[in-house]
Amino acid sequence: MWDSGFDRKTRPALVTNNLQNIMLHVLTPLANFLSTQTLTIKGKDFTPAPFFNFYKFDDTKNCHQQLKDKIAEAVEAFDGHETLKKVQSVIDALVAVQCRPVKRDGIN
Secondary structure: OOOOOOOOOOHHHHHHHHHHHHHHHHHHHHHHHHOOOOEEEOOEEEOOOOOOOOOOOOOOOEHHHHHHHHHHHHHHHOOOOHHHHHHHHHHHOOOOOEOOOOOEOOEO
């Protein structure tokens, strides 16, 4: 998502807007939200720790739109929970960047 081809003048705005907003206004509230959810396994209730795994975007589609679609699914699944709606508004305001495969040392 970050290998965007932005030049030196526009890349700082991308990083400032997207990276800081994702860390502060997406991941933090999502972690807090997830850690308040109750998970029932074999009749026992647990409060799971937040987990964030690598998410592979579809390289043929706009990754910003994919992220917007995922948070929209979460908002719907949790009946428009206010925390998720706030996260959704931050995601909607991110700078759109087209995904493309990046090869570094043979790793995609």
